[in-house]
Amino acid sequence: MRLLRDKVIQEGIVLPSGVLKVDSFLNHQMDPVLMREVGREFSRRFEGEGITKVLTIESSGIAPGIMTALELGVPLIFARKQKSLTLTEDIYVEQVYSFTKRVTSDITVSRKFIAPGERVLIVDDFLANGEAAFGLARIVEQAGASVAGIGIVIEKAFQPGGSRLQEAGYRVDSLVRIASLADGQIVFADES
Amino acid sequence: MRLLRDKVIQEGIVLPSGVLKVDSFLNHQMDPVLMREVGREFSRRFEGEGITKVLTIESSGIAPGIMTALELGVPLIFARKQKSLTLTEDIYVEQVYSFTKRVTSDITVSRKFIAPGERVLIVDDFLANGEAAFGLARIVEQAGASVAGIGIVIEKAFQPGGSRLQEAGYRVDSLVRIASLADGQIVFADES
Numbered sequence: 249m250r251l252l253r254d255k256v257i258q259e260g261i262v263l264p265s266g267v268l269k270v271d272s273f274l275n276h277q278m279d280p281v282l283m284r285e286v287g288r289e290f291s292r293r294f295e296g297e298g299i300t301k302v303l304t305i306e307s308s309g310i311a312p313g314i315m316t317a318l319e320l321g322v323p324l325i326f327a328r329k330q331k332s333l334t335l336t337e338d339i340y341v342e343q344v345y346s347f348t349k350r351v352t353s354d355i356t357v358s359r360k361f362i363a364p365g366e367r368v369l370i371v372d373d374f375l376a377n378g379e380a381a382f383g384l385a386r387i388v389e390q391a392g393a394s395v396a397g398i399g400i401v402i403e404k405a406f407q408p409g410g411s412r413l414q415e416a417g418y419r420v421d422s423l424v425r426i427a428s429l430a431d432g433q434i435v436f437a438d439e440s
Numbered sequence: 441m442r443l444l445r446d447k448v449i450q451e452g453i454v455l456p457s458g459v460l461k462v463d464s465f466l467n468h469q470m471d472p473v474l475m476r477e478v479g480r481e482f483s484r485r486f487e488g489e490g491i492t493k494v495l496t497i498e499s500s501g502i503a504p505g506i507m508t509a510l511e512l513g514v515p516l517i518f519a520r521k522q523k524s525l526t527l528t529e530d531i532y533v534e535q536v537y538s539f540t541k542r543v544t545s546d547i548t549v550s551r552k553f554i555a556p557g558e559r560v561l562i563v564d565d566f567l568a569n570g571e572a573a574f575g576l577a578r579i580v581e582q583a584g585a586s587v588a589g590i591g592i593v594i595e596k597a598f599q600p601g602g603s604r605l606q607e608a609g610y611r612v613d614s615l616v617r618i619a620s621l622a623d624g625q626i627v628f629a630d631e632s
Contacts, residue, residue, distance in 0.1 A: 277517045277553045278502075280510035306499035307518065310470075311506040318472035325469045326499065361469045 249289050249423040253436065255282060256402065256424055262432045267348075274373055274401065275308035286423060287315025290371060290399040293421050294320070297396040300366045301325055303388065305355060305380055308373040312401055316371050325362070327355045327384060340390045344383035347376065355380070357387050364392030375400040375422060378409025385418065397421060404429075405437040441481050441615040445628065447474060448594065448616055454624045459540075466565055466593065467500035478615060479507025482563060482591040485613050486512070489588040492558045493517055495580065497547060497572055500565040504593055508563050517554070519547045519576060532582050536575035539568065547572070549579050556584030567592040567614060570601025577610065589613060596621075597629040 261269040273279040290312070299320055304313035305327040317324035329344075330353060339356045346353065362368065368388045372380055375398075385395045395418055403410050403422035406429070413420050427437035453461040465471040482504070491512055496505035497519040509516035521536075522545060531548045538545065554560065560580045562573055567590075577587050587610055595602050595614035598621075605612050619629035 271550060272553070273515075276520070276550055277515050278506060278509070280506050280514075280516055283506055284510060307502060307520070310499060310502040311516070314470060314472050314475055314503040314506060317470070318476060322472075323465075323469050324472060324503070328468070328499070358463060358468055361464070 249286070251282060251285055252401065252424050255279070256426075256434060260434055262429050262434060264432075266429050268402070268404070268426065268429055268434070270402065278311050280311075283311045283315045286312045286401055287317075287319045289423060290316040290369070290421070291319030294369055294397050294399065297369070298367045299369045299396050301362065301368045301393075302371055303327065303357070303362075303368050303384055304371045305329065305384060309371055312373060312399075313371045316369070316399065320369070323361075325357060327357050327387065329353045329355055340387045342383040342386045342390075344379050346379065355383050355387070357391075359391070362388060362391035362393050366391070366393035367396040368393050369396050369399060371399045373401045375403040375409045375413075375420070376407040378412045381409065381413055381418075382416075385413075385416075399423075402426065441478070443474060443477055444593065444616050447471070448618075448626060452626055454621050454626060456624075458621050460594070460596070460618065460621055460626070462594065470503050472503075475503045475507045478504045478593055479509075479511045481615060482508040482561070482613070483511030486561055486589050486591065489561070490559045491561045491588050493554065493560045493585075494563055495519065495549070495554075495560050495576055496563045497521065497576060501563055504565060504591075505563045508561065508591065512561070515553075517549060519549050519579065521545045521547055532579045534575040534578045534582075536571050538571065547575050547579070549583075551583070554580060554583035554585050558583070558585035559588040560585050561588050562590045563592075564590075565593045567595040567601045567605075567612070568599040570604045573601065573605055573610075573612075574608075577605075577608075591615075594618065 302317040397419040400422040425437035428435040589611040592614040617629035620627040
């Protein structure tokens with residue numbers, strides 16, 4: 249997706265730790281026009297899949313998720329990373345390890361929002377090791393629904409998440425794939 | 441806002457604890473068409489205020505915030521409730537007490553995203569005691585910017601947040617105002 253790739257080139261910052269910082273347009277400050285275009289692109293790629301819900305995880309997945317849901321004409325659900333006082337029962341829970349934050353979190357979705365037979369599109373801002381996407385997929389499957397696909401804004405293709413998800417049988421569509429961040433340089437992989 | 445009020449009537453659930461649960465369309469599952477209309481309504485109400493940024497707080501503020509930012513043609517910033525590993529320096533920090541969760545959190549915004557002189561619209565899903573809105577306003581003022589207004593999706597008008605914010609000089613625009621949740625009944629206040 250050209251618009252997104254240009255934004256990564258113009259505003260992405262590679263930290264010495266190898267982290268790609270895109271907080272000027274994706275995960276702290278957000279560019280709403282870019283988010284709308286991301287939603288349109290996911291909608292275009294997954295139309296015809298009979299999607300009934302979009303599922304993401306707080307917080308950075310919500311903006312691309314709501315725009316995708318708007319384009320597809322279905323609700324968005326965002327998984328929470330911990331239980332809240334107003335969601336104490338009737339929830340699906342999966343454990344997800346974050347390599348960035350070095351903690352394991354419970355991610356939760358209320359049972360009433362995913363029905364058996366639904367076709368769920370998972371959307372997230374980043375794909376690295378795939379832990380969050382696998383956790384979300386396990387929740388969909390716990391509900392007796394199926395994963396129609398996994399839409400990722402930026403995939404770190406040098407990390408194993410994309411391959412692991414595809415080996416597990418999921419369709420993964422990443423709008424931008426990064427092959428390397430070595431030496432502070434952003435190198436893109438061929439885009440689908 | 442009629443569409444929102446109807447949704448609260450149809451889908452809002454008053455828990456015995458006096459909590460209004462709107463997780464089917466606002467803060468767990470989200471209705472993207474409703475979110476777009478919320479964004480259009482805030483944009484209509486605050487047009488002419490010279491707004492340069494919309495500021496919200498994760499997670500439930502992000503969907504109404506991104507739709508408002510899209511309509512106003514400005515970026516959205518979402519404050520984080522705790523420091524993340526990729527945001528360790530150059531941040532504004534304020535403490536916010538959550539009566540719902542009974543914890544005090546640090547909320548943080550990167551200094552580089554609010555410049556002196558900016559006109560910031562604060563958007564949030566709920567207003568009860570006003571702690572989050574005051575915290576966000578203090579961050580805007582720390583930055584030398586000004587608060588153009590505070591747009592709230594649902595105000596619990598029987599709690600003191602709205603009055604406290606107005607007494608402090610802020611313009612508060614709530615799309616739906618609830619006068620009472622006593623005895624499990626949702627009673628609306630006059631809407632602005």
